[in-house]
Amino acid sequence: MSAVLPAAPAHPFAAELRGATLRLARRLRLEKADDELSDGQTSVLAYLERRGAQSPAALSAFEHVSPPSMNRTLNALQEAGYVDRTPSSDDRRMxxxxxxxxxxxxVQETRRRRDAWLEQRLDELSADERHALTEAATIIRKLLEA
Amino acid sequence: MSAVLPAAPAHPFAAELRGATLRLARRLRLEKADDELSDGQTSVLAYLERRGAQSPAALSAFEHVSPPSMNRTLNALQEAGYVDRTPSSDDRRMxxxxxxxxxxxxVQETRRRRDAWLEQRLDELSADERHALTEAATIIRKLLEA
DNA sequence: TATTGTTATACTCTATAACTATA
DNA sequence: TATAGTTATAGAGTATAACAATA
Structure with missing residues (x-):
């Protein structure tokens, strides 16, 4: 009885969640510490802060961007003084x-600004609504890991 | 006692909500009906579907993009057969x-794909968790309108 | 003269293909 | 010969400035 592509949506509210998520993300991305930084550059810095040092190949895979494009992004970030490139002593290609x-x-200042914007909006909600969003954040994280 | 910029975050979970939202949005944006369409083009089509016909100026304002940049986006969308441009009979500049x-x-196919992806993830959650996300979507929409 | 939209031009971001260095 | 990274080159996307048409 199961179908790979169901004819009717199993969870009609998915559309609401999609719309709300995309719009909130769009608004959050407007807040950043350095207006000169592109979205791609901002995202690479955030990823490095979260996961520690990475190879250019790992970064280009995560960003869904070609290696040459990531190379250019890294040149700009290095030029701006935000990243260092260190050759491996084991394998000198890496x-x-x-x-x-x-x-x-x-990275931290960008997060601070986004959180400050968000906290101002949260202030206008009820305690129950804030609680609901707290739970939602946890569930979304679980959903993304699945 | 109130401060415009509080020293400590009033709602520490804002960071969790920010991270979860940005990552879910990032994943959702990968799903689209026409891979040739850029994010900006996709977004303009979605906005037109949601809000009806718009002037180029209104679109460039909503997209936070310059009028010439929007003009180029519209050229591409018109070339692809996705939009029409109709001069106003009242004011022929418009x-x-x-x-x-x-x-x-x-637009509808892109939404269908994003919802299909999301529904597959929702299937792996409990009914309570899905309910929590339903409520969250409503609250986020309210938050964005504030 | 002001406004709406467009064209001119230049710069950034992206991609594919080719190249360098190392293994 | 294969791999990690980079350079070469070209195609989109974006911006500011200048222009055209209309009001």
Whole structure:
């Protein structure tokens, strides 16, 4: 009885969740510490802060971007003083990209601004509504890991 | 006692909500009906479907993009057969941008794919968790309107 | 003269293909 | 010969400035 592509949506509210998520994300992305940074550059810095030093190949895979495009992004970030490139001593073909102190600072400031914007909106909600969003954040994280 | 910029976050879970939202949105944006369409083009089509015909100026404002950039986006969408441009008969400087049937179809197919992806993830959750996300979607919409 | 939209031009971001260095 | 990274080159997307048409 199961179908790979059901004719009717199993969870009609998925459309509501999709719309709300895309619009909130769109609004959040407007808040950043350095307006000169592109979305791609901002995202790479955030990923490095979250996961630690990475190879250019790992970054291009995560960002769904070609290796040459990531290379250009890394050139810009290095030029701006936000990342360092360190060749591996084991295998000299490999490079490790890591955040500088300035890079870490810009990531943290961007997060601070986004959170500040969000907290102002949360202030206008009831305690129950805030509680519901807290739970939702946890569930969404679980959903993404599945 | 109130401060415009509080020293400590009033709602520490804002960071969780921010992270979950940005990552879910990132994943959702990968699903689209026409891989040739850029994110900006996809977003313009969705906006036209949601709000009806709009002027180029209104679209560039909503997309936070310059009028010439929007003009180029509209050229591409018109070339692809997804939008029409109709001059106003009242004020001949003004243009109305509207979806063609093909444009409407590609918006709906993109939404269908995103919802299908999301519904598969929702299937792996409990009924309580799905209920929590339903409520969250409503609250987020309210939050964005504030 | 002001406004709406478009064209001119230049710069950034992206991609594919080719190249370098190392293994 | 294969792999990680980079460079070469070209195609979109974006911006500011200038222009055209209309009011």
């Amino acid at each position: 490079v490790s990209v890591s955040l500088t102190d300035a890079g870490r600072a810009v | 243009v109305s941008v509207s979806l063609t049937d093909a444009g409407r179809a590609v």
